[in-house]
Amino acid sequence: MNATASTSRRILPGFGLSLGFTLTYLGLIVLLPLSAAFLKTAGLTWDEFWTTITAPRVLASYRLSFGASLAAGALNAFFGLLVAWVLVRYPFPGRKLVNALVDLPFALPTAVAGIALTAVYAENGWLGGLLRPLGVKVAFNELGVLVALTFIGLPFVVRTLQPVLEELEPELEEAAATLGASRWQTLRRVIFPELLPPLLTGFALAFARALGEYGSVVFISGNMPMRTEITPLLIITKLEQYDYRGATALAVVMLVASFALLLLINTLQKWSDWRTRS
Amino acid sequence: MLRTLAVFAAAVLVEGAAAKSVELRNVSYDPTRVFYLEFNAAFAAHWKAKTGDDVVVKQSHGGSGKQARAVIDGLAADVVTLALAGDIDALHEHAQLLPADWQKRLPQNASPYTSTIVLLVRKGNPKAIKDWDDLIKPGVAVITPNPKTSGGARWNYLAAWEYARRKTGSDSGARTFVAALFKNVPVLDSGARGATTTFVQRGIGDVFISWENEAFLALKEFGADKFEIVVPSLSILAEPPVAVVDKVAKKKGTTAVAQAYLEYLYTDAGQDIAGRNYYRPRSPQAAAKYAAQFPQINLFTIDEAFGGWAKVHKTHFADGGVFDQIYSR
Numbered sequence: 207m208n209a210t211a212s213t214s215r216r217i218l219p220g221f222g223l224s225l226g227f228t229l230t231y232l233g234l235i236v237l238l239p240l241s242a243a244f245l246k247t248a249g250l251t252w253d254e255f256w257t258t259i260t261a262p263r264v265l266a267s268y269r270l271s272f273g274a275s276l277a278a279g280a281l282n283a284f285f286g287l288l289v290a291w292v293l294v295r296y297p298f299p300g301r302k303l304v305n306a307l308v309d310l311p312f313a314l315p316t317a318v319a320g321i322a323l324t325a326v327y328a329e330n331g332w333l334g335g336l337l338r339p340l341g342v343k344v345a346f347n348e349l350g351v352l353v354a355l356t357f358i359g360l361p362f363v364v365r366t367l368q369p370v371l372e373e374l375e376p377e378l379e380e381a382a383a384t385l386g387a388s389r390w391q392t393l394r395r396v397i398f399p400e401l402l403p404p405l406l407t408g409f410a411l412a413f414a415r416a417l418g419e420y421g422s423v424v425f426i427s428g429n430m431p432m433r434t435e436i437t438p439l440l441i442i443t444k445l446e447q448y449d450y451r452g453a454t455a456l457a458v459v460m461l462v463a464s465f466a467l468l469l470l471i472n473t474l475q476k477w478s479d480w481r482t483r484s
Numbered sequence: 485m486l487r488t489l490a491v492f493a494a495a496v497l498v499e500g501a502a503a504k505s506v507e508l509r510n511v512s513y514d515p516t517r518v519f520y521l522e523f524n525a526a527f528a529a530h531w532k533a534k535t536g537d538d539v540v541v542k543q544s545h546g547g548s549g550k551q552a553r554a555v556i557d558g559l560a561a562d563v564v565t566l567a568l569a570g571d572i573d574a575l576h577e578h579a580q581l582l583p584a585d586w587q588k589r590l591p592q593n594a595s596p597y598t599s600t601i602v603l604l605v606r607k608g609n610p611k612a613i614k615d616w617d618d619l620i621k622p623g624v625a626v627i628t629p630n631p632k633t634s635g636g637a638r639w640n641y642l643a644a645w646e647y648a649r650r651k652t653g654s655d656s657g658a659r660t661f662v663a664a665l666f667k668n669v670p671v672l673d674s675g676a677r678g679a680t681t682t683f684v685q686r687g688i689g690d691v692f693i694s695w696e697n698e699a700f701l702a703l704k705e706f707g708a709d710k711f712e713i714v715v716p717s718l719s720i721l722a723e724p725p726v727a728v729v730d731k732v733a734k735k736k737g738t739t740a741v742a743q744a745y746l747e748y749l750y751t752d753a754g755q756d757i758a759g760r761n762y763y764r765p766r767s768p769q770a771a772a773k774y775a776a777q778f779p780q781i782n783l784f785t786i787d788e789a790f791g792g793w794a795k796v797h798k799t800h801f802a803d804g805g806v807f808d809q810i811y812s813r
Contacts, residue, residue, distance in 0.1 A: 324686065346670060428672065443632050
């Protein structure tokens with residue numbers, strides 16, 4: 207009786223029902239398949255699990271997967287901010303078209319993206335041919351992985367920043383200017399604090415997307431053991447040998463690691479949000 | 485509208501009484517696409533003439549291992565026609581979909597057609613590739629997919645291994661040779677299709693180790709003015725096997741048709757279609773007819789040289805096996 211009284215005091219009705227729906231939905235769509243991964247892994251003994259997830263080839267793949275995903279997220283955070291800024295602040299002919307272009311990496315099947323990028327960056331491709339005399343090898347190299355991951359992550363940063371930028375009135379900057387702030391001060395003290403939380407969200411999304419990417423990377427990386435194998439490829443390799451448990455063991459490691467990283471980024475975002483408000 | 489529906493329903497009923505319509509699903513690997521397209525039409529005509537029933541064969545293609553996994557995970561395949569026996573063994577081992585002795589149920593190791601591994605080089609053979617030895621020379625770039633993810637690439641690896649073992653007389657010699665060969669591999673694609681793209685479209689590599697039928701297809705598709713086939717002195721007899729998936733066929737009531745479908749591969753008509761699609765036919769007549777197309781190669785089998793797929797997999801391709809060791813140093 208007491209409990210219903212406390213819920214009915216909420217201003218918005220329907221909390222119990224909608225929370226029930228939310229939990230059921232998340233449970234069915236997200237948690238059920240994930241727990242299946244954990245259950246499959248449970249068939250391994252602790253020793254087997256540990257040997258599987260710390261084999262030298264696997265360790266090398268973590269370094270590439272997490273390293274390249276973080277780097278791609280950072281690159282996108284910087285250039286995505288630039289793109290979003292230009293799209294929101296400056297009217298120019300063809301802006302709608304450029305705006306639509308940003309979404310293409312969302313829509314393109316990733317295998318197509320991989321094949322297209324490889325065609326461009328291979329030694330006989332347009333860009334690859336130009337870069338070769340400079341001694342820069344992109345396709346079939348670590349750099350290729352970074353290029354593919356940056357490509358697929360760009361829309362996440364731009365699309366999270368755009369609405370915030372649109373809300374940010376130019377009057378704020380004008381006010382700062384009339385109060386005697388320099389351009390640099392305005393950027394650092396007025397604009398950037400507002401943008402930091404969505405920037406972190408965009409970064410987190412781009413990073414998470416890059417971590418799980420498989421389709422585009424396998425075409426451009428060359429898949430050389432110890433050098434350019436990403437962890438999702440090793441998972442597929444294990445499946446190819448009917449080693450379901452080994453594959454899910456790697457999946458569990460990726461899940462736990464990315465969950466921890468995302469939690470960290472979310473906390474950072476909360477903290478920066480709180481700092482801006484206070 | 486109602487009347488048309490009624491007429492339609494009646495037509496279907498009449499049709500149904502006169503002839504049954506059967507659907508078969510053949511789960512196969514990548515390069516057989518064109519071959520089975522032609523074969524399915526021939527079999528449908530044959531079955532119609534024999535029994536009056538219509539057969540529609542649905543095809544599914546992909547990497548051999550991936551296809552086997554799909555069947556294990558529940559893809560309802562009446563028959564499987566895969567790249568290597570190991571993948572059909574997996575259907576028994578992981579899901580008991582067919583008995584362990586499936587390979588004894590049809591003639592010639594249940595492989596109605598064979599192929600082998602050859603070397604595809606660029607026109608004019610600029611690096612003068614003649615045999616396996618030339619693949620370990622410095623400055624020669626070799627394209628082959630990763631044998632851990634690609635069934636086809638396992639044949640490539642084993643052909644090179646056996647060549648070197650016979651030449652050096654020892655397994656350690658073979659190991660050194662194969663390690664040197666993979667040092668010359670700049671890109672390890674995950675499947676045969678990807679590797680073909682790397683070699684043909686990207687223009688990477690001097691030699692492409694390929695199934696013979698794929699090499700012929702590449703010549704046909706991209707022009708004989710771009711590539712040449714080099715036949716090595718020794719190669720492996722690749723036997724892509726076929727099998728009825730007992731559990732699925734029994735459940736769908738298609739065992740008889742499925743069996744007839746596979747047996748039809750061994751008939752003159754089936755063998756002829758195989759030959760036309762660059763697979764080496766088993767029957768002497770068809771083999772004679774296509775003799776000009778297929779060069780004579782000294783061939784060995786997996787069972788002779790390595791004692792079967794199970795053993796090969798454990799020694800070479802399992803985690804920590806010889807292939808992993810080559811790369812971990």
